[in-house]
Amino acid sequence: MADRPILQINDLQVYYGESHALQGVSLTLERGIISVVGRNGMGKTTLCNTIVGLKRARSGSIRLDGREISTLAPHEINRLGVGYVPQGRRVWSSLTVDQTLRLASRTKDGGGWTLERVYQTFPRLAERKGNGGAMLSGGEQQMLAISRALLSNPKLLVMDEPTEGLAPVIVEQVRDLLIRLAKEEDVSILVIEQNIGVATSVSDQVAIMVNGRIHRVMESKALAADRELQQRLLGVGRNSEEVIAPVEAAGDTTRERVAQIFRIERKGQVSSPSAVTPTSLPNRWGIAMDAPQNLAKAEAANDEKIFAIPFAERIGRMALVAGTYDTKGNELRFIRDRLRDLGIPVKTVDLSTSGKPSTADVSPMQVASMHRGGASAVFSNDRGKSVSEMAEAFARWIERERGIGGVISAGGSGGTSLATAGMRKLPVGIPKIMVSTMASGEVGHYVGPSDIMMMYSVADVQGINPISEQVLGNAANAMAGMIAGLPNADQREAKRRLARPAVGMTMFGLTTPCIQAIQKRIEADYDCLVFHATGTGGRSMENLVDSGLISSVFDLTTTEVADMIVGGVMAADQDRFGSIIRSGIPYVGSVGAIDMVNFGPRNSVPEKFKSRKFVVHNPSVTLMRTTRDENRAIGQWIGERLNMMEGQVRLLLPEGGVSGLDALGKAFHDPEADNALFESIEKTMRTTSRRTVARVKGNINDLSFVEAALAAFTSITPKLARRA
Numbered sequence: 135m136a137d138r139p140i141l142q143i144n145d146l147q148v149y150y151g152e153s154h155a156l157q158g159v160s161l162t163l164e165r166g167i168i169s170v171v172g173r174n175g176m177g178k179t180t181l182c183n184t185i186v187g188l189k190r191a192r193s194g195s196i197r198l199d200g201r202e203i204s205t206l207a208p209h210e211i212n213r214l215g216v217g218y219v220p221q222g223r224r225v226w227s228s229l230t231v232d233q234t235l236r237l238a239s240r241t242k243d244g245g246g247w248t249l250e251r252v253y254q255t256f257p258r259l260a261e262r263k264g265n266g267g268a269m270l271s272g273g274e275q276q277m278l279a280i281s282r283a284l285l286s287n288p289k290l291l292v293m294d295e296p297t298e299g300l301a302p303v304i305v306e307q308v309r310d311l312l313i314r315l316a317k318e319e320d321v322s323i324l325v326i327e328q329n330i331g332v333a334t335s336v337s338d339q340v341a342i343m344v345n346g347r348i349h350r351v352m353e354s355k356a357l358a359a360d361r362e363l364q365q366r367l368l369g370v371g372r373n374s375e376e377v378i379a380p381v382e383a384a385g386d387t388t389r390e391r392v393a394q395i396f397r398i399e400r401k402g403q404v405s406s407p408s409a410v411t412p413t414s415l416p417n418r419w420g421i422a423m424d425a426p427q428n429l430a431k432a433e434a435a436n437d438e439k440i441f442a443i444p445f446a447e448r449i450g451r452m453a454l455v456a457g458t459y460d461t462k463g464n465e466l467r468f469i470r471d472r473l474r475d476l477g478i479p480v481k482t483v484d485l486s487t488s489g490k491p492s493t494a495d496v497s498p499m500q501v502a503s504m505h506r507g508g509a510s511a512v513f514s515n516d517r518g519k520s521v522s523e524m525a526e527a528f529a530r531w532i533e534r535e536r537g538i539g540g541v542i543s544a545g546g547s548g549g550t551s552l553a554t555a556g557m558r559k560l561p562v563g564i565p566k567i568m569v570s571t572m573a574s575g576e577v578g579h580y581v582g583p584s585d586i587m588m589m590y591s592v593a594d595v596q597g598i599n600p601i602s603e604q605v606l607g608n609a610a611n612a613m614a615g616m617i618a619g620l621p622n623a624d625q626r627e628a629k630r631r632l633a634r635p636a637v638g639m640t641m642f643g644l645t646t647p648c649i650q651a652i653q654k655r656i657e658a659d660y661d662c663l664v665f666h667a668t669g670t671g672g673r674s675m676e677n678l679v680d681s682g683l684i685s686s687v688f689d690l691t692t693t694e695v696a697d698m699i700v701g702g703v704m705a706a707d708q709d710r711f712g713s714i715i716r717s718g719i720p721y722v723g724s725v726g727a728i729d730m731v732n733f734g735p736r737n738s739v740p741e742k743f744k745s746r747k748f749v750v751h752n753p754s755v756t757l758m759r760t761t762r763d764e765n766r767a768i769g770q771w772i773g774e775r776l777n778m779m780e781g782q783v784r785l786l787l788p789e790g791g792v793s794g795l796d797a798l799g800k801a802f803h804d805p806e807a808d809n810a811l812f813e814s815i816e817k818t819m820r821t822t823s824r825r826t827v828a829r830v831k832g833n834i835n836d837l838s839f840v841e842a843a844l845a846a847f848t849s850i851t852p853k854l855a856r857r858a
Contacts, residue, residue, distance in 0.1 A: 140322040146194035157346040169333035172343030217288030227268035246287035272508030273304035334358040450537025460486040472610035487520035504531040525555035532556040539617040540565035565616035583673035640691040644793040645726040647835040679713035686720040693727035702731040718781030765811035773818025782850035783825040790833035
């Protein structure tokens with residue numbers, strides 16, 4: 135009957151193991167289009183998969199035009215009139231366009247959607263009907279995926295990220311098609327969409343998902359007009375529009391803030407960028423390829439949204455042998471064959487950009503099609519640019535892969551940059567080996583905060599000889615051993631049930647007493663993961679937060695921010711606190727060791743700082759006291775980041791000093807500078823019932839501060855069930 139909703143979902147409960155993905159989702163689509171939006175990992179793709187039968191709900195109801203479908207198989211749901219356009223398009227690379235469409239077509243009487251009608255609607259597909267799926271651009275693949283779904287003549291079309299990675303002109307075409315389908319074809323559409331402009335323009339109502347729940351359903355026009363709500367619930371739309379501070383002009387970057395600080399301190403002398411912060415990776419083409427911290431910053435700026443596949447589905451037994459098969463094919467195939475001889479399943483992934491034919495299991499075109507701009511953004515006449523874009527495409531491709539047992543590669547500087555870009559995207563615990571000519575030097579640019587094992591090739595990766603055979607063989611044997619030693623699903627589940635919640639803790643030598651005291655008090659109930667706040671340490675902790683392996687944090691040592699603002703050698707990147715913003719996990723923070731900026735040996739300190747106050751911590755580390763003006767800038771930056779956190783946040787400010795050197799009578803004791811930091815944070819931070827800041831009497835290493843931090847932690851974390 136026409137008065138029945140085409141889709142009615144009630145109290146849907148979906149789990150991955152014991153992870154509660156959908157928590158009582160209820161949603162009704164009468165007719166037409168409804169958009170579902172939300173941050174990464176909120177459960178949107180799980181909702182799609184559950185509707186179409188690919189994921190079984192533990193409880194709840196899904197009704198299609200009044201009929202219960204939650205217990206049906208996917209093919210039965212499809213025959214009842216549900217079409218699915220999955221995220222990532224998922225076209226068959228081995229079939230041509232025409233073969234794909236003929237396989238999907240089921241119309242026999244000439245009515246509804248036919249091959250002829252599809253080709254009329256998408257003339258580009260008619261032109262490419264003889265091409266394989268892997269040979270299509272991203273936009274063409276999306277046309278094919280939509281056509282494949284339409285050929286089942288659905289009354290409900292479920293579309294997951296239909297405009298992801300498409301050029302603006304193709305996005306407009308897809309948007310117009312959705313509107314036309316709903317108006318003219320009597321097809322209702324549930325569309326998952328990260329592009330707020332598309333989501334609000336194709337539907338009258340938008341459902342917002344937060345942490346596996348439908349947070350609210352609202353008018354599209356209201357969401358489109360409310361930039362503050364977009365930022366708060368979705369994390370989009372305002373980064374480039376913030377107007378900050380009375381002292382600084384709109385759009386100031388952190389680099390410009392550093393320059394302002396030095397103009398104050400050095401009477402007009404402009405600071406030079408820190409020579410120790412790498413901004414690009416070396417490679418044989420001499421092009422600028424972003425270092426890990428820049429890639430993270432760029433992704434955050436572009437509001438990258440990729441569904442977070444649960445760890446249990448990501449890990450498997452398949453070894454990926456990835457690299458440039460056009461130049462390193464013999465070496466990569468040697469690794470492949472050695473792994474197969476050891477009984478390890480292998481998938482070869484070609485990252486070449488030369489355009490040469492490939493026999494790898496995953497072709498360069500398949501990888502390149504995952505680029506935001508489609509394959510055409512990767513393959514160009516500019517070889518250097520092609521390599522840089524392929525690195526980005528590989529990182530996006532590997533995030534969608536399931537059943538990975540490990541990743542191994544071999545190459546020079548360019549190949550190392552390509553392969554490690556993908557390795558860094560995998561969760562900690564999935565084996566990663568990079569055999570590289572660059573492995574005997576500084577490898578932090580390649581490894582970042584991940585657990586990549588860098589192995590020096592000794593000789594160049596060029597041909598199989600007695601040296602390379604031994605080195606590559608050892609690497610393959612190591613990978614096989616790592617994969618063989620991975621726990622199976624039952625072992626992972628048993629371990630998970632016995633595991634305690636993991637707490638991330640940041641520590642420096644001069645905040646060690648505080649962290650050790652807290653650790654001693656909570657270690658019976660929590661696994662305490664302590665990270666040395668050296669720049670990489672903070673990124674490592676946040677990487678684990680993003681991977682879902684840390685449930686809460688004591689981020690008491692944020693000295694990395696001081697190095698970033700002033701120009702030290704242990705600097706955070708612009709995404710510091712980003713994982714807390716994205717995940718919303720409980721956060722207890724402080725300003726530990728922000729009284730200092732870190733440099734190498736005393737003679738390595740830049741000349742512009744020669745009149746400052748220093749402490750030689752050891753022959754390799756020199757500490758410099760921060761000033762009032764620097765602390766004001768640091769406090770403002772921290773306050774702005776804390777304002778973006780939507781979870782429970784407790785920030786504590788130790789009035790007796792922020793480190794061991796800032797205690798009464800110590801070298802860096804400067805209450806005036808500390809108070810400038812505290813006041814800047816208090817002025818910038820918007821306090822709510824969930825986000826508070828408080829001053830604490832005593833030094834950060836005093837018992838009074840430890841007790842305050844523990845009390846704050848207890849107040850915002852769930853009570854733990856007592857163990858037998």
